[in-house]
Amino acid sequence: MPDQDAPAVVWLRDDLRVSDNPALREAVDSGRPVVVVYVLDDSGDVGRPLGGASRWWLHHSLEALDASLRKRGNRLVLRHGDGAGEIASILEETGAGLLTTSRRYTRGEREQDDRVQRAAEERGVAVSVHTASLLHDPGAVLNGDGERFGVFTPFFRALTRGGAPREPVAAPNAVAPWTGDLRSEDLDDLGLLPIGPDWSAGLGETWTPGEKAAHRRVDEFVHERLARYADQRDEPAAEASSRLSPYLKFGEVSPYQVWHRVQQADVPADIRLKFLTELGWREYDYDLLDAHPDLETVNIHREFDAFPWAEVDDRVLRAWQRGRTGVPLVDAGMRQLWHTGWMHNRVRMVTASFLIKNLRYDWRIGERWFWDTLVDADPANNAAQWQWVAGSGADAAPFFRVFNPVLQGQKFDPRGEYIATWVPELRDLDAKGRHEPxxxxxxPTTGEHPAYPEPIVDLKASRAAALDAYQRMRS
Structure with a gap:
């Protein structure tokens, strides 16, 4: 039997759940008393500090996790500061004999984890690291030549060729606490919630963070949306998408749980595969991040370093950010983002294309705005998607593919229902008017004080200018 004075410390990061959490499961199964820790390390020395919307989510996720642990006889210990230093302090204060955790994948996080592991082992503390937030560790899926895939489709084919991912790990019924004295900060003192002003009302109306809510969302998707996902996933008004991205980002549900839950659904195999492919893109983006640690700032295709971006007009940029461009589908998406912290994926591509190609603003400007306003802002997915639209990423859309927001709206929101939801100034118009007011x-665009602005840029002329800029870069 282990020494009861030598607890197991579970260091949680992007795995804020009790079910399918191998690190927590191992600690419980070790027979040791357990200390469960979360350290808010937002110094920027290790990784990118969370944006405002993600900080709001994290506050409520930690609150839900603590409640779940208390039901199992334990609690969540909160610390704020350098993660390596805080974990070292906790190992010393508790005399821990075991440290368990899950892998992280940004360069700074990996380097910190290596430092923590070396320091712990030097103290005689056993360290166990699990793969829990991805179906595979980046770099593990290789082609026949032992190299990374540069294109998604063969990557996903290789990923699935090895069979189904492991089964999820059951949640422990009880988590035996360590009874020693250990300092924990108050959640409110972490300063995660917005103050002066509190802009988060729309997030609270839209989302319920936490593991319990994540599983409700999975059940709702499987039972009510999955059957029509393949046909309606690109229609923003159809509500056919899963909206699981923030729950996956914070690890309130694992990709293993989602994968197996979808595979068990009573829908045709091709529909299940269509959704699972989106999980595959998440895996692929983390492979990209592993190969390109500066993904959010450095073009994968370095020829785009010479792209002649336009000088930013703050008034124009603010119009894009707040959904006042005069282009209805773009404005609907940006307002949905501002209010809910989320945007439909098809509309994300359209709004990004508008910024990059119609305004000709550097994609990194948009990536930073999404990082701050998305509840699902993810270091791999967010940057990879922006580079995909810009044409500078791996397996990216070519730069000359310019999403026409009017045609995209007419195709995927034919009655303008999504536009009417988020741009109420256009609600009384017919479908054509909603797309081209x-x-x-x-x-609504006429009169001395128009209810809705004229487009801030001519779509046809700006497209031509973008293509001309692309040709200048290539030459």
């Missing part, structure tokens, strides 16, 4: 006589 500037064509409506005496419409």
């Amino acid at each position: 500037w064509t409506v006589p005496d419409g």
Whole structure:
């Protein structure tokens, strides 16, 4: 039997759950008393500090996790500061004999984890690290030549060729506490919630963070949306997407749980595969991050370093950020983002294309805005998706693919229902007017004080200018 004075410390990061948490499971199964720790390390020395919307989510996720642990006889210990230093302090204060945790994948996080592991082992503390937030560790899926895949489709084929991912690990019924005295900070003192002003009302109306809510969301998707996912996933008004991205980002549900839950669904195999492919993109993006640690700032295709970006007009940029561009689908998406911390994936591509190609603003400007405003802002997915639209990423859309926001709206929101939801100034117009309000006589864009602005840029002319800039870069 282990020494009861030598507890197991579980260091949680992107795995804020009790079910399918191998690190927690190992600690409980060791027979040791358990200390469960979360350290808010937002110095920027290890990784990118969370944006405002993600900080809001994290506060409520930690609150839910603590409640779940208390039901099992334990609690969540909170610390704020350098993660390596705080964990070293906790190992010393408790006399721990075991440290368990899950892998992280940004360069700074990996380097910190290596430092923590070396320091712990020097103290005689056993360290166990688990793969829990991805289905595979980046770099593990290789082609026949032992190299990384540069294209998604063969990557996903190779990922699935090895069979189904492991089964999820059951949640412990009880987590025996360590009874020694250990300092824990108050959640409110971490300063995660917005103050002066509190802009998070829309997030609270839209989301319930936490593991319990994550599983409700999985059940709702499997039972009510999955059957129509393949046909309606690109329609923003259809509510066919899973909306699981923030729960996966914070590890309130694991990709293993989602994968197996979807595979068990009573829908055709091709529909299940369509959704699981999106999980595959998440895996692929982390492979990209592993190969390109500066993914959020450095073009994968370095020829784009010479791209002639336009000089930023703060007024124009603010119009894009707040959904006042005069282009209805773009404005609907940006307002949905501002209010809910989330945006439909098809509309993400359209709004990104508008910024990059119609305004010709550097993709990194948009990536930073999304990082701050998305509840699912993810270091791999967010940067990889922006580079995909810009044409500078791996397996990216070519730069000359410019999403026309009017045509995209007419195709994927034909009645303008999504636009009417988020741009109420256009609600009384017919479908054509909602997509092109500037064509409506005496419409909302007319008069001395128009209810809705004219487009801030000519779509046709700006597309031509973007393609000309691309040709100049290539030459």
